[in-house]
Amino acid sequence: MTADHRPGRDFIVEVPAPAVEFNEVYRNFVGSAGYFVANNIYSRLVVFDTGSPAAYPDLAEHWEMAPDARTLRFQLNRNARWHDGEPVTAEDVAYTHLTALAHGYHAASFLHDVQDIEVLGPHELRYVLRRPNAGFLAQLGNLVFAHILPKHLYEGTDWATNPYNQQPVGSGPFRFVEHVPGERVVLEAWDGYWGPRPQIDRVILDIEPDLDEAVRKVADGRAHYLVQDVLTFPRLHLAEGSTTASVWRKRGPGVAVLSFNHTQDRWRDRRARAAVAHAVDRRRLVPLADPGWSEPYAHYLPRSVDWAFAEDATAPAHDPAEAVRLLDAAGITSAGRLPALRLAYMKTFTGHAGIAAAVAEDLRAVGLEVDVVGLDSPTWARQVGRDADFDLTISGGNMIPDPEITASRFETGGGRNHARLSDPEADACYAAARATTDRNERGEHYRELQRVWARNVDWVPLFWYAAYYLRSDSFFGWPDQVGFRVPFWHWGRIRPVN
Structure with a gap:
């Protein structure tokens, strides 16, 4: 953190992962400091x-x-x-x-x-x-x-090496000032901003890889905000008793899911996918749940997208005997001892570590060896996104307010479809939902989409997570306080309470 910190006019944000660069249009490093910097330096439509x-x-x-x-x-x-x-x-x-x-x-x-x-x-x-x-x-x-x-700074250049990836020039409420790799990124309010000028002078993103310490820094007043996905239910106790900060929570915008590497022959057999689904015992996930806010979950969309939610679409129920039978029928276990399956999750989403551990135990119980691997964002992008170097993954992401958002993850050729899933029935549902502006009709197509996912066991829903926001009581302007007119990662409306 910088030595000349100005109380009341500086807004200090705890971020666990350092910045790689600041051009997230080019490539994405989820949860890194660069991700949050880009969201406050640049504008969108x-x-x-x-x-x-x-x-x-x-x-x-x-x-x-x-x-x-x-x-x-x-x-x-x-x-x-x-x-x-x-x-x-x-x-x-x-x-x-x-x-x-x-x-x-x-x-x-x-x-x-x-x-x-x-x-x-x-x-x-x-x-x-x-x-x-x-x-x-x-x-x-x-x-x-x-x-x-x-355009005047990028046209005619190679985006991979453009120096403005590291010295970004945006049009948002804050402009880039300083990047000390592994330590901090500093932004300052831009006087020429064409929208409402920020009422804080600077944003200081403090890189704190110790997640417990990141929570403590906000709880005891050394910082003012903790980026999403760091504070999870098992870590909530670290914020209890704070006299300077409060936890705002809500039902999360998505579901943690188990995905298969569909490039592998073994997972092209529905019986093998169904076996994995039957092996999952969601009771193992109960200790990770915050009653009323998060829960083990077998549905394919959050209930909060009520206009498109299919109550009748659920993943196969826990049945280890059926899992063993299907694994044998699909030739997964009958062929002899297999190398351990590689189950990957992204460390940025800290709640996924416990989910991955529980799923691994379920799979071991039906005769599958599993190695759980936590990857940082750049490694995930390379090994999972680019090289398909995995067998199974635990991942999450937004699914609301419109299920169209899920297409990039679950439609054939989707840009974030790291599982390489291709299901013509699901693709047809997406196409039908896009083709009408009538929301009731769109909702019915999305309900059928969930039934297709469940019937074909394209992926397995595991846990509807909660979103926790630990934030200083000395500032106002959070999304829920301004009618959700700005996203949770945007700090242009933040202002000191006094």
Whole structure:
């Protein structure tokens, strides 16, 4: 932490993982300091928080979707400027997203339906989709991928080596000041911001790999916020009794899931996948649950997406005898001793460690050897995302407020589909849901999607987790306090209480 910390005007955020770079449109390091820096330096067209189904303006001050759900027109804020003073234009937007699509960069994970982006004027553009997608706006406002980059600093360069990945120039409420690798990243409020100016002077991201110590720093007042996924139910006791900070909690936006490496022959047999599902004993996960907020879970979407939730779609029930029978029938165990299965999870999501350990015990109980491997974000991106070097994974992610968000994970060719799942029945459900703007009809297609996942055992739901936010009582402007008009990772509305 910097020596010249200014109480009351500095906002100190505890982050467990150091920054690699700050261009998350190019590639993604979930939960790293770079992830949170990018979210506060850059702007996007629209934003939303999982606490609200509505999208809110960012660079776009007005938008509309055509009745056929194939075109969206955006009008940009004419006052938006880059931190170097250059105007933000429709050319920046089109360049960023079309380049990401052309090269398969991280942003392409959610832009896969874009056929073209037409610049209609300096501050007006139209997205043309290759097929109807009534849920496209939810994709466009989802988390970090959709940042807009400055065309005048990136065009004609190799994004892999562009120096502005490390010295970012954005158009958001904070500008980049300093990065001391492994120690801190410092941002400061930008006086030229075209939106409401932040009422804090600086954001200091303090890199604290000791997760218990990160909680303690916020609880005892040395810091002001703990990024999501660090505070889990087993760690809540460290925040109890704090006189300077409070825990705000809510039902999480997604479900922890067990995925198969569908490139492997063994998992192409439904019997093998069903055997694994039958081996899972969710009672082992009860000690990880916070009653009323999280729970072992066998459904395929959170109940909170009530307009699309299928009550009748559940994973196969715990039945170890059936698991043993199916493993033998599929030739998994009858062929003799197997090498240990590699079950990977991302260490950033600390709650997944306990889930992975419990699932490994369940699989050992039916005769499968399992090695549990916790990976940091860059290693996960390389070994799991790029190389498919795993047998099974535990992962999580947003599934609300629109199930369209799940397509990047579970649709054939999805940009985040690390399991390489390809199920034509599921793909047909996605296509049907996109093709109508009637939410009731979309909901029925998504309910059928969940039934397909359950019937084909494409993946296995395990745990509906809670989201915990440990935050200082000395600041105001959290998403729940401003009507969820900003996402949980955006600190532009934070202000000192006094």
